[in-house]
Amino acid sequence: MGRLALPKFPIKHPKNKNNKNNNKTTSTHHGKQTMTLRYPALIDGEKGAYGVVFPDLDGVVAMGETIDEALINAEESLRDYAIETERDGATLIEPSALENVTVPSGATLVSVPLIRVAGKPVRANMMLDADVLDFIDTEAARRKMTRTTYVNWMTRRVAQMGG
Structure with a gap:
């Protein structure tokens, strides 16, 4: 098993002011309106050790031995962030538009959806x-x-x- 490391680049947090955002979609299912949020994320690393950070969300990170595994773990980290934030009675941070995120050299910008699991x-x-x-x-x-x-x-x- 390879060494897992967090991304090596400094994170510049995007400003959410006047952020024209296409990272939200709404849909209606069984009369209930739901919103899907997509958060920008940065992937960095090398074969066997990839890290994912969310520029909008301090401390929300994920790692994996492959890019696919790191993205799967990022989706879970994002879901955990949402559960804990809402449990504390706080509001989720609005995701930045991808166009407003600074991408450091060596990193790849992706969009990770907040997929809630109802368990039903x-x-x-x-x-x-x-x-x-x-x-x-x-x-x-x-x-x-x-x-x-x-x-x-x-x-x-x-x-x-x-x-």
Whole structure:
């Protein structure tokens, strides 16, 4: 297992004043309106040791041995930040627009969605192309997942990439 390290660059926090932000989307599901926030994040590191920091959120960091693992951990760190902030009765910090984030040399700017986990499964009946379903089943088996678990996991990965 490689050494995990935080990113090596200094973080310049963006100013949120007059921040025209496209990092929020709203949708309605079963009559309930929900908002999805996407926070800018910076990835840095080297093979075997990647770190992710959120310029808007002091102390919210994630690490991983691969970029994918670091992003998965970043999504979890962001969710933990939201849970703790709301538990304390505070308001979530507004995410900066990606265009307003300074990207240090050697870092990569990404957008990480705040995906809340309700812990309440909901049935969703879908029609899929037979080849797409075959791919899902093959990948699920390869990863030792159920079809449902794989679709849930895959959807979260697509959302991380900007879906």
